Amino acid sequence: MRLIGLAGWSGAGKTTLLARLIPCLTGRGLSVSTLKHAHHRFDVDQPGKDSHTHRQAGAQQVLVSSAQRWALMTELRGAPEPALAELLRHLSPVELVLVEGFKRDGHPKIEVFRAANGKPWLHPEDPAIRAAAADTPPPGGLPHAGLDDIEGVADLVLRYAAPWPS
Template identity: 55%
Template sequence: MKTFGIAGWSGSGKTTLIEQLIPLFTARGLHVSLIKHTHHGFDIDRPGKDSHRFREAGASQVMLAGAARWALMHELRDEAQPSLVELLAQLSPCDLVLVEGFKSAELPKLEVHRPSVGKPFFHTEFPNVVAIASDEKLEVDLPVLDLNDVPALADYILRFTELA
C-alpha cells in the first residue's frame, strides 16, 4: 500500500480537498482508504445502542456488521494511542492510503496552507512535507501547487506515489 499525507491547520481545507481527491483516484480504478487523526475526543457510537452498552460493560472491541458495511471499535482503555504504523496495519490491502493530519509522521505529505487562516507554515519543522497546496502564490523552497486545481493535485500525488 502506498501512503500519502494531507496535513494543515484547522480550517485550511484538508477535509474538503480529500473529499474531492478520492473520487478522482477511484475513477482511475484505485482502491483508496483513509486514516484521519483527531486531537478531539470522538465517538461513533450512541448511548443506549447495544454496541455502546457492550463497550460500557467493558468489551475491548465491538464490531458492527451489516449488509452495507462493518465497523470495528477498539477501546484503548489503558493502552497507549497506536502509532500510524500500527493503524496502517489494521487496514485491508488497498492501493493508496490517504492520511489526514499526523503532521509529524514519517510519510510524504502535502501541506495545505491558506495564508488567510493566519497560521504559520509547518513544513520547516517536519521534513516529510514534499509540496504545499495553497490558494495564493507563496515564496517557499518547495513545490507550490494550486489548491483549487484538484486534478493537478491528484496527478502530483499519483506521480509521487508511483501509482500513475
C-alpha cells in the same frame, strides 16, 4: 500499498480537499482508503445502541456488521494511542492510503495551506512535506497546486506517494 498524508493547520481545508480528491483518484482507477487522526475525544457509537452498551459494559472490542458495512471499535482503556504504522496494519490492501492528520509523523505529506488562516507554513520545519495544495505559492519553490485544482493535487499525490511496508 502507497501512502501520502495531507497535513495542515485546522481550517486549512484538509477534509474538504480529501472529499474532492478521493473521487478524482478513484476515477483514475485507484483503490483508495483513508486514515484520519482525531485531535479530540470522539465516538462513532451512540448511547442507546447495543454496541454502546457492550462497550460501556467493558468489552475490549465491539464489531458491528450489516449488509452495507462493518466497523470495529477498540477501547484503549488507558493504553497509549496506536502509532500510524500500527493503525495502517488494520486496513485492507489498497493501492493508495491518504492520511489526514498525523502531521508530526515522518511519512511523505502534502501541506494544505490557506493564507486567510494566518498560520505559518509547516514545510520549512518538516522535511517530510514534498508539495503543497495552497491558495498562494509556497516559499522556497516547493511544488504546488491550487486548492481548487483537484487534478493538479491528484498529480502531486501520485508523484509523491511512497510505498509503505505492509
